[in-house]
Amino acid sequence: METKAPMKVIIVGGAIAGLTLAHSLKHANIDYQVIDAYPIASPVGASIAIFQNGCMVLDQLGIYQDLRSLVHPLKTMNIRLPSGKVLAAPPAGTLLEQRFGYSICLLPRQRLIQLLYDHLEDKSKVHAGHGKKVIRVAHSTDGVEVFTEDGSSYSGDVVVGCDGIHSSVRSEMWRHAELNHPGIPLADRSAFASEFTCLFGIAGAVPGLPPGESNIVHGKPASFLTFIGLNGDVYFFLYMRMSERHLWPDSPRFSQEQGESLANAHMGAHITEDVTFGDIWTKRKTFTLLPMEEGVLQDWHWGRFAVVGDAAHKMTVNLGQGGNSAIESAAALANALNEANLCRRGDRVSQEEIEMALSNYQESRRPRLVTIGRAAFEIARSQALEGLKPWLFFSRVFFDNTFLADLSTEQFLGTVLLNYIRKPIRLDNSLWLQGNNQSLTKPPSFHFFACAALVLTLSWILKK
Numbered sequence: 001m002e003t004k005a006p007m008k009v010i011i012v013g014g015a016i017a018g019l020t021l022a023h024s025l026k027h028a029n030i031d032y033q034v035i036d037a038y039p040i041a042s043p044v045g046a047s048i049a050i051f052q053n054g055c056m057v058l059d060q061l062g063i064y065q066d067l068r069s070l071v072h073p074l075k076t077m078n079i080r081l082p083s084g085k086v087l088a089a090p091p092a093g094t095l096l097e098q099r100f101g102y103s104i105c106l107l108p109r110q111r112l113i114q115l116l117y118d119h120l121e122d123k124s125k126v127h128a129g130h131g132k133k134v135i136r137v138a139h140s141t142d143g144v145e146v147f148t149e150d151g152s153s154y155s156g157d158v159v160v161g162c163d164g165i166h167s168s169v170r171s172e173m174w175r176h177a178e179l180n181h182p183g184i185p186l187a188d189r190s191a192f193a194s195e196f197t198c199l200f201g202i203a204g205a206v207p208g209l210p211p212g213e214s215n216i217v218h219g220k221p222a223s224f225l226t227f228i229g230l231n232g233d234v235y236f237f238l239y240m241r242m243s244e245r246h247l248w249p250d251s252p253r254f255s256q257e258q259g260e261s262l263a264n265a266h267m268g269a270h271i272t273e274d275v276t277f278g279d280i281w282t283k284r285k286t287f288t289l290l291p292m293e294e295g296v297l298q299d300w301h302w303g304r305f306a307v308v309g310d311a312a313h314k315m316t317v318n319l320g321q322g323g324n325s326a327i328e329s330a331a332a333l334a335n336a337l338n339e340a341n342l343c344r345r346g347d348r349v350s351q352e353e354i355e356m357a358l359s360n361y362q363e364s365r366r367p368r369l370v371t372i373g374r375a376a377f378e379i380a381r382s383q384a385l386e387g388l389k390p391w392l393f394f395s396r397v398f399f400d401n402t403f404l405a406d407l408s409t410e411q412f413l414g415t416v417l418l419n420y421i422r423k424p425i426r427l428d429n430s431l432w433l434q435g436n437n438q439s440l441t442k443p444p445s446f447h448f449f450a451c452a453a454l455v456l457t458l459s460w461i462l463k464k
């Protein structure tokens with residue numbers, strides 16, 4: 001019987017994208033190694049909301065049930081004015097749960113990564129911690145060799161950069177592309193830019209902020225988001241526009257002192273009518289101030305290189321889709337590699353077959369990411385009360401309690417699932433399988449148009 005050499009993928013980055021890819025490849029019987037510069041699930045003090053699209057893929061991988069047991073699901077999204085007054089309280093989480101069969105899962109990012117790691121059967125394939133920073137990748141028609149700081153090297157058929165916004169693999173991909181086809185990746189070198197900062201952290205329970213709710217507070221110069229998770233823990237975000245736009249890699253870095261002084265300047269800002277940002281800040285356990293890069297690469301692959309997650313598509317935190325999109329992209333790449341592995345003509349999968357697979361991967365994801373990235377871009381500006389769009393948004397959510405859930409539903413109906421694992425049973429009775437391709441967002445009502453006209457007229461008068 002003919003035996004074929006197993007395909008081997010070197011995954012750089014053992015966080016959301018990298019570990020989801022590792023699980024997905026295991027199910028496709030594709031060999032892999034994961035390399036990370038830091039111990040897996042190092043604490044960074046960030047939280048994450050896994051929405052229905054991320055949940056579906058994690059369910060295929062047998063992880064959703066355990067994820068669900070760790071969280072208090074998000075039910076209501078309170079849309080608030082700068083005074084903290086509620087403009088609308090759509091039960092978006094409840095509706096999405098009814099439509100898809102999955103909860104919106106809020107938890108510390110570290111716990112999600114730990115869960116992904118705990119579910120990996122063969123931990124000897126993970127090389128993480130001191131000395132494991134990837135510093136160079138050698139590429140030839142025969143394969144790749146990935147070198148780490150401690151002098152080790154790992155060889156394979158493909159190298160995948162799941163190493164975040166400051167991706168070393170992406171830099172190495174550009175270096176090799178430039179050597180072989182000068183000029184090709186130039187546009188991508190300025191693909192990411194930041195205009196907003198985000199001060200985020202986790203605080204203990206605050207009276208007046210019940211679990212299962214989120215508060216989206218529109219405002220200028222700062223806007224706020226809080227998610228209330230298990231035990232009342234508050235996952236908080238303060239967004240601010242920076243005085244100038246920064247092109248990556250010249251993104252600013254901030255100290256803890258700068259984070260504290262930003263918080264101190266907004267202690268009196270309202271999260272609800274009765275709770276201020278200061279009430280949350282005094283209960284803080286962790287906090288970090290970061291720039292929020294935005295951008296979608298033009299080219300997600302070259303030769304035997306591919307990038308996944310934040311290394312390929314980075315967006316503002318406001319939409320809560322960076323990590324969910326990383327999960328979907330990992331699934332899409334695994335689909336493409338699985339097909340190449342099954343359909344290869346020779347003993348080893350050829351570079352041509354790999355390039356075709358990577359091109360299919362990009363094609364299956366990039367258009368969706370451009371749309372999602374645009375939505376995250378708009379939401380960040382809308383929450384910052386820039387332009388007229390926030391006022392149209394207010395009118396829409398005020399008159400239509402299902403508007404937010406409808407928007408998300410349309411987006412989640414396009415989720416990329418692993419096509420070689422059966423669809424989760426939870427989807428059997430969901431909207432997903434009803435083949436509902438028609439637009440769910442209802443046409444705006446007469447009230448909406450009347451209110452929008454009023455808002456536009458008032459803003460025009462105020463500007464004059």
Ligand SMILES: Cc1cc2nc3c(=O)[nH]c(=O)nc-3n(C[C@H](O)[C@H](O)[C@H](O)COP(=O)(O)OP(=O)(O)OC[C@H]3O[C@@H](n4cnc5c(N)ncnc54)[C@H](O)[C@@H]3O)c2cc1C
Binds near residue numbers: 309310319321
């Ligand atoms: C405060 C905050 C809240 C967020 N909330 C949400 C949310 O609610 N929902 C959502 O979907 N998204 C959210 N996001 C975005 C989400 O966290 C990211 O999109 C997601 O973590 C990206 O995952 P990743 O695996 O691509 O990259 P990363 O999480 O950046 O992981 C990269 C990994 O690569 C490793 N690495 C880097 N360089 C090297 C190297 N040279 N060698 C070896 N290893 C390396 C790092 O150690 C790290 O483990 C949030 C982001 C922030 C900052």
